[in-house]
Amino acid sequence: MLPYPLLSASLVIMWLALNGFTLGHLILGCIVSVFASWGMAALRPVKPRLPKWYLLPKLVSIVLYDIVRSNIAVASILLTGRSKRIKSGFITVPLELENPTALAVLAVVVTSTPGTAWLEYNSLNKSVLIHVLDLVDEEAWRVLIKTRYEALLLEIFE
Amino acid sequence: MSHTILLWSVTFAQICLATAMALAALRMSRGPRAQDRVLALDTLYVNSMLLLMVFGMRTGKVIYFEASLVMGMLGFVATVALAKFLMRGEVIE
Amino acid sequence: MSTIEHASELPAWAALLVSFFLVVGAGLTLIGTIGFVRLPTFYERIHAPTLGTSWGTGGIVMASMIFFTVLATRPVVHEILIGIFVTVTTPVTLMLLARAALHRDRTEGNPGVPAEGPVQSPGESVDAK
Numbered sequence: 001m002l003p004y005p006l007l008s009a010s011l012v013i014m015w016l017a018l019n020g021f022t023l024g025h026l027i028l029g030c031i032v033s034v035f036a037s038w039g040m041a042a043l044r045p046v047k048p049r050l051p052k053w054y055l056l057p058k059l060v061s062i063v064l065y066d067i068v069r070s071n072i073a074v075a076s077i078l079l080t081g082r083s084k085r086i087k088s089g090f091i092t093v094p095l096e097l098e099n100p101t102a103l104a105v106l107a108v109v110v111t112s113t114p115g116t117a118w119l120e121y122n123s124l125n126k127s128v129l130i131h132v133l134d135l136v137d138e139e140a141w142r143v144l145i146k147t148r149y150e151a152l153l154l155e156i157f158e
Numbered sequence: 159m160s161h162t163i164l165l166w167s168v169t170f171a172q173i174c175l176a177t178a179m180a181l182a183a184l185r186m187s188r189g190p191r192a193q194d195r196v197l198a199l200d201t202l203y204v205n206s207m208l209l210l211m212v213f214g215m216r217t218g219k220v221i222y223f224e225a226s227l228v229m230g231m232l233g234f235v236a237t238v239a240l241a242k243f244l245m246r247g248e249v250i251e
Numbered sequence: 252m253s254t255i256e257h258a259s260e261l262p263a264w265a266a267l268l269v270s271f272f273l274v275v276g277a278g279l280t281l282i283g284t285i286g287f288v289r290l291p292t293f294y295e296r297i298h299a300p301t302l303g304t305s306w307g308t309g310g311i312v313m314a315s316m317i318f319f320t321v322l323a324t325r326p327v328v329h330e331i332l333i334g335i336f337v338t339v340t341t342p343v344t345l346m347l348l349a350r351a352a353l354h355r356d357r358t359e360g361n362p363g364v365p366a367e368g369p370v371q372s373p374g375e376s377v378d379a380k
Contacts, residue, residue: 017328071279071306074298078286088295090365111342114283114301117294118342119349129365131349133298160266167270171277171311178284178303185288185296193352194293200344201287201300204337208280208303208311211333212273215318223315223329230333234340241347245354 003041008033046100055156062148063109074114077134089135090119093142094127097150102157109149116141168216175209196240203233265321269314276310283307293352297345304341308334 002008015029050056077086097103103121110118110130119129132141179202186198207226214222261269283302290296312330319327356364 014332018332067305071302074286074302075279075282078282078289078299078302088292090294092365107346108339108342111345112301112305112338114305115298117297117301117349118346119353120346129353131294131297133295160261160263163263163270164261164266167273171273174277174281178281181281181284181288191293191352191355193348193355194296197293197297197300197348198287200348201284201303204300204303204308204341205280205284207333207337208276208308211311211315211330212277215269215273215315218322220319220329223333227333227336230336230340234336234344237344238347241344241351244351245347 002034002037004037007040008037011036050156051158052156055152059149059152059156062152063113066148067113070113070115074133086134087136088131088133089138091130091132091135091138091141092127093130093145094125095121095146095150096126097153097157098126099157102153106149106153110145168212171212172209172216175205175212179205179209192244193241196237196244199240200233200237203229203236207233261318261321265317269318272310272314272317276307276312276314279303279310280307294349297349301341301345304337308337 011033012026012029015032016025019025019029095103095106097106107118107121110116115133117131119131121128130141130145135141182198182201182205186195186202189195207229210222210226210229214220214226280303283299286302287296287299290299312334316327316330319330353364357366
C-alpha cells in the first residue's frame, strides 16, 4: 500500500506544517500522501540507495559555505568592473560517479554555486562540461570539483 | 524604532528588486540572441517572485506568498518549454 | 511612503535581523542582474542570475520566515517550499538553456564553443542527468 514510506511521511508532515494541525487535515494529508506515493510508484523511478546518509549534513554544510563564498567572489567581480577583463572558459572534468542520483546532486551543487555552471554530461566518456566565470587555473578547478564534491558523493552513494 | 528600520529596509528591497526587473527587461529587449531573451525572462520571473514576497511582508497578507509560489512554477514551466523549443524546434516530441 | 501598521509590535532584534536578510537578498539580486546586463557573452551571463537564485532568494525567504514567525508567534514554514522549489528548478532551467545554446552554436559553427564529445549513435543525444 505504501511503496515509499519516507516520501509519504514527509508529505504528511509538510501538509500539516502548511495547513495547521487538525484532525481533518491529518486525515486529508494521509489520503493525499497515499495517492501521491501510488503516483510515484507508477513512474517507477530507480530507488536511490543511501548507505552513508549520515554524511549528508557534511555535504550540505560544505555546499552552503561554498555558496556564500562564491556569492561574495562573483559579486565583487561584477561590482569592481573586472567583468571586462576576467577570463572565463570551458573545462571538461572526467568523473568517476555513475549513479544518476549522485550525478543529479552534483549538477545541482555545481549550478547553484555562482561562478560555475554545469553544461552537459557525456555518459560515453563519463566527463562533464563546466563553464567557469573566473577561470584562472583550469587544473585547480578540476581538482576542486573532484576532491571537494565528487569524493564525498562517491562515499555517500557507493 | 524597529518600525522605522523595517520600513526603510522593505522600501530598499522593493527599489532593488524593481530595478533588477527593469534591468532584466532591458536585457530581454536587447537580446542579442534567443537564449539571452529566455534567460532574461527567467530572471524576470524569479525577481517578480521575490518582489511579491517582499510585498507580502509589507502588507502582512499571506495571499502574496501563494501568488509568488504560482509565479515561480509558471516561470519554471515557461523557461523549460522555451529551452526545449530552442533545442529541438518543438516542445512536445 | 506608507507605514507598516501590522509590524509595530515586532521586537527590535527581529526587525534588525529581518532588515539584514532583506537588504542582503535584494542587494545580491540587484548585483546579479547588473552583471547580467554588463557581461559580454551568453555563457558568462548564465552565471549572473544564480546570485539572485541562491542567496538572493535565500535571504528574502529567511527574512519572510523570521518576520511571520515572530509576528504570529508560531513557526511559519511556507517559505521553505519556495526555497526548495527555486533550488531544485534553477539548475534544470540553466542546464537546459545552456545545452540549447551549445546546440545552436554548434550547428551554426560559431567559434569559441567546445566540440561535442562522442555520442552513442548518430541522431541520439546523450542526456545530461
